[in-house]
Amino acid sequence: MIGVRRQTQIYVDGVSGRRPVIPLDPERLEAAARRRMRPESFAYVAAGAGSERTVAANRAAFDRWRIVPRMLRDVEHRDTSIELFGQRLPSPFLLAPVGVLELAHREADAAVARAARDTGTGMVFSNQASCPMEGLSRILADTPHWFQLYWSRSDELVASLAGRAERCGCRAIVITLDTTMLGWRTRDLEGAFLPFLHGKGLAQYTSDPVFRRQIAEPPSGPPAPQPRPTLAALRTLIELTRAYPEGFVPTLLSGRGRAAVQRFSEIYSRPSLTWDTLAFLRERTELPILLKGILHPDDAARAVEEGMNGIIVSNHGGRQVDGSIATLDALPGVVEAVDGRVPVLLDSGVRGGADIFKALALGARAVLIGRPYVYALGIAGRAGVRDLLSNLQADFDLTMGLAGRRSVAEIGPESVVPAPGTAHDATLSAPRIR
Ligand SMILES: Cc1cc2nc3c(=O)[nH]c(=O)nc-3n(C[C@H](O)[C@H](O)[C@H](O)COP(=O)(O)O)c2cc1C
Numbered sequence: 001m002i003g004v005r006r007q008t009q010i011y012v013d014g015v016s017g018r019r020p021v022i023p024l025d026p027e028r029l030e031a032a033a034r035r036r037m038r039p040e041s042f043a044y045v046a047a048g049a050g051s052e053r054t055v056a057a058n059r060a061a062f063d064r065w066r067i068v069p070r071m072l073r074d075v076e077h078r079d080t081s082i083e084l085f086g087q088r089l090p091s092p093f094l095l096a097p098v099g100v101l102e103l104a105h106r107e108a109d110a111a112v113a114r115a116a117r118d119t120g121t122g123m124v125f126s127n128q129a130s131c132p133m134e135g136l137s138r139i140l141a142d143t144p145h146w147f148q149l150y151w152s153r154s155d156e157l158v159a160s161l162a163g164r165a166e167r168c169g170c171r172a173i174v175i176t177l178d179t180t181m182l183g184w185r186t187r188d189l190e191g192a193f194l195p196f197l198h199g200k201g202l203a204q205y206t207s208d209p210v211f212r213r214q215i216a217e218p219p220s221g222p223p224a225p226q227p228r229p230t231l232a233a234l235r236t237l238i239e240l241t242r243a244y245p246e247g248f249v250p251t252l253l254s255g256r257g258r259a260a261v262q263r264f265s266e267i268y269s270r271p272s273l274t275w276d277t278l279a280f281l282r283e284r285t286e287l288p289i290l291l292k293g294i295l296h297p298d299d300a301a302r303a304v305e306e307g308m309n310g311i312i313v314s315n316h317g318g319r320q321v322d323g324s325i326a327t328l329d330a331l332p333g334v335v336e337a338v339d340g341r342v343p344v345l346l347d348s349g350v351r352g353g354a355d356i357f358k359a360l361a362l363g364a365r366a367v368l369i370g371r372p373y374v375y376a377l378g379i380a381g382r383a384g385v386r387d388l389l390s391n392l393q394a395d396f397d398l399t400m401g402l403a404g405r406r407s408v409a410e411i412g413p414e415s416v417v418p419a420p421g422t423a424h425d426a427t428l429s430a431p432r433i434r
Contacts, residue, residue: 003397006394065418078400079406080092113131113136115382116385117143121143147164171288197236199239237257237258289308291308293320296333303342310343311342328362344365352395
């Protein structure tokens with residue numbers, strides 16, 4: 001039983017004077033990462049849109065539910081595992097797709113993939129990863145891994161990325177719908193820092209044959225505004241030349257580093273995306289497709305009608321629409337609309353075992369974890385992420401057992417009640433169906 005094992009390990013280490021490197025409290029974890037990471041990198045990870053009200057709302061929504069533990073139910077043997085798309089996960093959570101992990105650690109996604117494998121945790125590779133998906137897939141082998149796609153302006157690139165995902169062993173494709181444009185992220189705007197313009201987070205592109213062919217073609221849009229020739233601009237040129245996987249001098253001579261950034265800026269997302277566009281991918285892949293960013297029951301119902309295989313209720317960790325609905329508030333309506341036809345997952349604001357328990361009680365099949373693992377990566381690389389994931393597995397296991405549940409299947413809607421004094425909107429807390 002992971003909960004007690006992990007707890008014992010930490011306390012026994014304490015006897016020899018060793019304390020956990022990764023803070024267990026989510027706020028102290030964030031503070032420790034802030035101390036370790038470069039200010040602009042930390043800001044990029046922590047940032048929410050606008051006044052970051054949705055970042056706070058995501059957390060507040062969890063506080064509006066209370067777990068009701070049951071006693072004397074023999075919870076000696078517990079099973080926290082779940083099945084998703086034919087694969088078993090030891091705990092009901094996965095690593096959310098997070099781009100530009102090189103901002104936290106130079107081993108980036110590779111370190112995270114190793115920690116995921118160490119703990120059996122499923123991982124969703126980001127379209128904006130710092131490492132190509134094929135290498136990550138090799139690290140993870142049988143550990144479940146999916147690919148997250150941003151639908152670019154180039155259908156050919158979309159097909160190429162999806163084909164690579166299928167060939168390299170990803171078991172699902174997640175289409176993120178909420179980032180057809182970047183949200184108004186005040187911290188990043190104040191720092192005037194967008195990592196992609198520095199050649200970061202472009203590994204899925206620069207390793208892609210279609211993209212590489214495209215950067216040799218003349219740009220399709222109007223010419224990009226050129227930065228003023230300052231020392232900082234020169235430094236950026238060096239950065240993005242280094243980032244291109246062809247060696248520094250050849251890339252400098254060919255100009256491909258700069259061309260890659262420019263081409264990326266032209267095509268990375270498609271605001272004109274509609275439901276009709278999805279058929280393009282549905283026809284091209286056998287893999288299950290999940291839609292990430294769904295918050296309205298009607299969108300969830302439509303997704304099922306369009307042949308999608310899963311929903312991720314997400315507001316991108318509050319990074320897109322400031323003031324948008326918290327995901328836990330949106331969950332019951334989505335679950336009702338989906339009516340058990342496909343799994344519903346949730347992310348944004350999940351920080352501990354109790355949060356996972358509450359999301360499951362309200363109908364989620366699993367959750368995804370975002371910023372906490374990036375912070376752990378920033379603090380201690382692979383070992384940091386491994387500790388964080390082990391702690392989360394332990395926390396969930398203990399929460400489930402202490403609430404009188406032996407397995408995830410026993411966590412039903414009766415496991416939680418609204419906190420006193422909370423006004424749960426009737427439409428949002430409608431009957432919940434798992
Ligand atoms: C730094 C950062 C980068 C992200 N990059 C992506 C991405 O490339 N693709 C994606 O679908 N979501 C991305 N997300 C959103 C996460 O997948 C997830 O929805 C969110 O982090 C969950 O909220 P949490 O951080 O509060 O757990 C990113 C989030 C952060 C913090």
